[in-house]
Amino acid sequence: MIGSNCQQLVPVERCKSTxxxxxxxxxxYSADPAECVDSGYASETKPYxxxxxxxxxxxxxxxxxxxxxxxxxxxxxxxxxxxxxxxxEGPAWKITATDFIHAKKTALYRCLIPCSSAFPNxxxxxxxxxxxxxxxxxxxxxxxxxxxxxxxxx
Numbered sequence: 001m002i003g004s005n006c007q008q009l010v011p012v013e014r015c016k017s018t019x020x021x022x023x024x025x026x027x028x029y030s031a032d033p034a035e036c037v038d039s040g041y042a043s044e045t046k047p048y049x050x051x052x053x054x055x056x057x058x059x060x061x062x063x064x065x066x067x068x069x070x071x072x073x074x075x076x077x078x079x080x081x082x083x084x085x086x087x088x089e090g091p092a093w094k095i096t097a098t099d100f101i102h103a104k105k106t107a108l109y110r111c112l113i114p115c116s117s118a119f120p121n122x123x124x125x126x127x128x129x130x131x132x133x134x135x136x137x138x139x140x141x142x143x144x145x146x147x148x149x150x151x152x153x154x
Contacts (some may be wrong), residue, residue, distance in 0.1 A: 007054060009152060011047035012093050014132075018042050019070065027131045028073055029061075031093045039071075049106055049134055050152040055094030057149045062086040074130050075110075077148065082130075095149035104153040110145045111138035 015028045015036035028041050031051060036043050051059075062074040064086045074082040075092055095108060112130045131142070134153065138144050 007052045009050035010053050010093060011154075012049055012051050012151070013046050014044045014048035015039070015041035016044050017070065029075060029092065029132055045154075047154050049108065050154065051093035051095050052151070053094070055096045055149075057095050057097040059092045059095060059148065061089040061092040063089055072129065075132050075148075095151050097149045099150060102152065106134045106151055106153045107136070108148045108151055109133050109136060109138060110148050111142040112145050113142045 010031050011033075012029050012031050013033065013036055015030065017027075018040060028036060028039060029048065030036055033046075058078055059075050060078065060080075062076060062082050064072050066072060072086075074086060076082065099105075109132070110130060111133045115129070130145075132148065133139055133142075134151075136144055
């Protein structure tokens with residue numbers, strides 16, 4: 001129960017490219033259990049968090065391929081756009097924008113590494129490399145750029 005609403009939970013897996021191990025490039029967060037394997041990614045967690053089937057906040061997935069063949073994914077809120085190099089893949093999963101009381105509630109943070117820190121001499125670098133984390137410290141490797149919303153821990 002979230003408030004007075006019963007919510008169906010949707011497991012969201014966090015997967016990492018087996019090609020690129022640098023920072024958090026090539027992360028994929030998917031509610032489709034087969035997608036990680038089908039995309040050549042390795043599962044880091046099953047699940048990383050639970051989203052909500054009827055959540056009030058839709059998260060959208062954007063992607064682009066780099067010149068080296070890496071795939072960069074951004075997970076953004078409605079109305080956000082990572083730039084013209086990215087293509088909208090569509091809705092990824094839903095969370096809630098409203099804080100609630102639940103023993104396993106988790107905040108979901110948008111984390112980034114500034115391009116200038118990660119690849120100071122690379123011409124083909126995004127302004128930021130982004131990922132989603134349940135840790136406010138962005139797993140010690142990035143900058144917390146704000147709260148996306150809330151989900152449930154496994």
